Amino acid sequence: MNILVCVKRVPATGGTIVLTADSQDIDTRFLGFTISPHEECAVEEAVRIVEAQGGSATVLTLGPDVASEQLRDAMAIGIDNAVLLQTDGSDWDAYATAGAITDAIRTLETEAGAFDLILFGNEAADTGDFQVGIRVATALGRPVVSGIKGITAAGGQVEARREAAGGGWEVFDLAMPAVLGVKEGLNLPRYPSVPGRLRARKKEIRTIVPTRRAGGPAKDRLRLPEGTESQVEVIGQGPGAAPAIVELFQKLGVLGR
Amino acid sequence: MSILVLVEHAEGRPDRLSLEALTVAGSLREPVEAVVIGRWSTELAGGLSGRGIGVVHVVDDPRLAAFAPAARAAAVVQLAAARSASTILAAGSDRGNEVMAHVGAKLDLPMAANVTEVLGGDPLRLVRQRWAGSLLEEATLDAPTKLLTIAPHAVAAADPAPGAAPAVETFSPDLTENDLRVAVARRLEPDRSGVSLADARVVVGGGRGVGSSEAFAELEELAGLLGAAVGVSRVVTSQGWRPHSMQIGQTGMRIAPDLYIACGISGAIQHIVGARAAKRILAINTDAEAPIMSVADYAVIGDLHQVVPAISAEVRRVTGR
Numbered sequence: 001m002n003i004l005v006c007v008k009r010v011p012a013t014g015g016t017i018v019l020t021a022d023s024q025d026i027d028t029r030f031l032g033f034t035i036s037p038h039e040e041c042a043v044e045e046a047v048r049i050v051e052a053q054g055g056s057a058t059v060l061t062l063g064p065d066v067a068s069e070q071l072r073d074a075m076a077i078g079i080d081n082a083v084l085l086q087t088d089g090s091d092w093d094a095y096a097t098a099g100a101i102t103d104a105i106r107t108l109e110t111e112a113g114a115f116d117l118i119l120f121g122n123e124a125a126d127t128g129d130f131q132v133g134i135r136v137a138t139a140l141g142r143p144v145v146s147g148i149k150g151i152t153a154a155g156g157q158v159e160a161r162r163e164a165a166g167g168g169w170e171v172f173d174l175a176m177p178a179v180l181g182v183k184e185g186l187n188l189p190r191y192p193s194v195p196g197r198l199r200a201r202k203k204e205i206r207t208i209v210p211t212r213r214a215g216g217p218a219k220d221r222l223r224l225p226e227g228t229e230s231q232v233e234v235i236g237q238g239p240g241a242a243p244a245i246v247e248l249f250q251k252l253g254v255l256g257r
Numbered sequence: 258m259s260i261l262v263l264v265e266h267a268e269g270r271p272d273r274l275s276l277e278a279l280t281v282a283g284s285l286r287e288p289v290e291a292v293v294i295g296r297w298s299t300e301l302a303g304g305l306s307g308r309g310i311g312v313v314h315v316v317d318d319p320r321l322a323a324f325a326p327a328a329r330a331a332a333v334v335q336l337a338a339a340r341s342a343s344t345i346l347a348a349g350s351d352r353g354n355e356v357m358a359h360v361g362a363k364l365d366l367p368m369a370a371n372v373t374e375v376l377g378g379d380p381l382r383l384v385r386q387r388w389a390g391s392l393l394e395e396a397t398l399d400a401p402t403k404l405l406t407i408a409p410h411a412v413a414a415a416d417p418a419p420g421a422a423p424a425v426e427t428f429s430p431d432l433t434e435n436d437l438r439v440a441v442a443r444r445l446e447p448d449r450s451g452v453s454l455a456d457a458r459v460v461v462g463g464g465r466g467v468g469s470s471e472a473f474a475e476l477e478e479l480a481g482l483l484g485a486a487v488g489v490s491r492v493v494t495s496q497g498w499r500p501h502s503m504q505i506g507q508t509g510m511r512i513a514p515d516l517y518i519a520c521g522i523s524g525a526i527q528h529i530v531g532a533r534a535a536k537r538i539l540a541i542n543t544d545a546e547a548p549i550m551s552v553a554d555y556a557v558i559g560d561l562h563q564v565v566p567a568i569s570a571e572v573r574r575v576t577g578r
């Protein structure tokens with residue numbers, strides 16, 4: 001099977017978000033970068049399917065040159081090929097991103113045949129638009145479903161499972177070629193090995209310069225939500241605090257009876 | 258011109274998040290119409306009365322009985338065209354976001370997900386969530402039809418006003434094979450038991466500070482005594498100490514307990530965003546400077562391996578459990 005996985009480079013924010021002075025971006029001067037846990041699971045799933053069934057797995061990102069770091073991370077755990085849709089680092093909204101990814105898939109498939117499966121994260125970690133995968137699938141005329149936490153692909157069909165609102169699972173059957181939006185919990189991603197990292201460093205990355213479609217929403221500025229900070233009351237130090245904690249439980253009415 | 262709201266429902270009752278979306282729609286000074294997919298009932302009519310809806314369009318098509326995202330979107334797109342809707346709104350639920358993304362793809366128009374505030378104007382100014390709500394984006398949407406989902410709990414659902422039930426009309430969409438090819442084919446029963454994390458009144462959370470799979474026994478003992486559920490941070494699931502179904506946060510569960518006891522959890526924004534609806538947070542951490550202290554209400558500074566068993570022992574002593 002041939003599989004494509006789309007990932008997005010995002011800052012690894014920790015305890016607080018700090019914005020740039022013009023409120024246009026997160027201040028990333030002191031931050032590392034990563035991809036969404038949903039996308040990590042997509043990468044792992046692609047590697048597992050190819051390990052089990054043969055074929056090849058490709059990772060694709062739209063972003064600046066430095067986003068090749070995220071492509072190499074994916075190659076370090078076993079992805080075969082990488083494609084960078086190179087930008088100048090400015091924002092691309094979900095509408096423009098989906099258009100560029102669709103164009104790139106058409107190019108890649110003309111050269112080397114269709115991807116049986118295209119995996120997206122359910123939503124990007126930063127912008128959380130919940131739509132790029134669905135737009136790409138619609139443009140390509142392929143079946144798509146979101147929120148997937150279980151995949152069985154065999155014989156031209158993929159069974160995709162997701163958690164139902166009231167508990168239990170909803171199961172979908174899609175004929176391949178198909179597109180899935182996946183969520184963390186799909187699998188437990190492996191850590192890259194040192195030889196894997198070394199191999200990934202030497203691999204080639206295919207670069208394509210995408211065309212940007214206008215028409216998406218425009219970001220005016222970012223701001224932090226208000227009123228999330230609290231005043232913490234330190235009840236005590238170490239196990240000696242236990243009686244005071246149980247008194248607190250009583251006061252809050254969580255001790256039952 | 259009108260605003261069309263996609264109303265999700267179960268067992269004859271409108272979904273709370275859809276009522277929130279109707280509340281936002283009601284603030285926009287245009288006639289509000291609703292679309293309901295599935296069986297219409299007097300109960301549902303009752304649940305939608307006094308919500309400012311002029312007309313409810315009922316799409317009761319047997320082909321839509323199983324959830325089919327693209328087919329639902331096709332019905333919404335056709336109805337919006339028939340009613341010349343200026344705006345289509347849905348809840349920012351999993352299904353709401355999915356169906357509205359299909360609507361956006363079919364119309365080739367932008368869609369703003371998880372909007373917290375609609376400021377108005379044309380082009381439309383709005384505020385939406387990034388990073389699952391840890392960050393807000395002010396944005397402008399310029400499109401002939403505005404497509405939005407409303408972030409869960411961004412507004413409280415307005416109480417119903419006394420008044421007549423909305424007029425009801427039926428709508429029959431044209432659905433293609435392509436729209437219907439992805440639908441729920443089967444359901445599998447839940448494989449979980451015990452106190453559900455989503456509904457628990459008390460949640461005992463464990464992070465990297467717990468240190469091992471085995472050491473979770475300390476947290477489980479306290480949870481058992483309090484009738485609480487156990488939740489975890491992403492480090493715990495990545496280590497394989499506990500399954501992902503127990504993860505709280507941006508890519509896990511949202512919890513809303515009366516009390517969240519966070520043990521050995523640093524308080525990364527992606528974790529805290531899943532516990533924002535907790536009424537109170539008690540942090541147990543060796544580090545008095547951990548970020549969790551800026552969102553916690555109470556704290557014990559100390560080693561959780563000593564503090565948690567001591568609390569359990571004290572609960573036993575006081576309650577005789």
Ligand SMILES: Cc1cc2nc3c(=O)[nH]c(=O)nc-3n(C[C@H](O)[C@H](O)[C@H](O)COP(=O)(O)OP(=O)(O)OC[C@H]3O[C@@H](n4cnc5c(N)ncnc54)[C@H](O)[C@@H]3O)c2cc1C
Pocket residue numbers: 011012013014034035036037125463464465466467489490491492493504505506507508509510520521522523524525526527528531541542543544547559560561562
């Ligand atoms: C896009 C994205 C999505 C994410 N989604 C999630 C998510 O859904 N949920 C989630 O949890 N994380 C998520 N993360 C990861 C998140 O950023 C943090 O890495 C993670 O929450 C940290 O887990 P932790 O607090 O257990 O570990 P750490 O940050 O390592 O903190 C451990 C804490 O334990 C304390 N400690 C250590 N030993 C003891 C002891 N003996 N007694 C008491 N305290 C002790 C330390 O002082 C420290 O504060 C996401 C990250 C990204 C980038």
Ligand SMILES: Nc1ncnc2c1ncn2[C@@H]1O[C@H](COP(=O)(O)O)[C@@H](O)[C@H]1O
Pocket residue numbers: 006007008009036038039060061062063094097119120121122123124125127128129130131132133
């Ligand atoms: N810049 C990008 N490059 C590659 N894939 C992307 C990009 N942006 C979004 N995606 C993919 O689309 C998914 C959904 O993104 P979104 O619709 O923006 O929430 C992500 O999880 C990625 O798999």
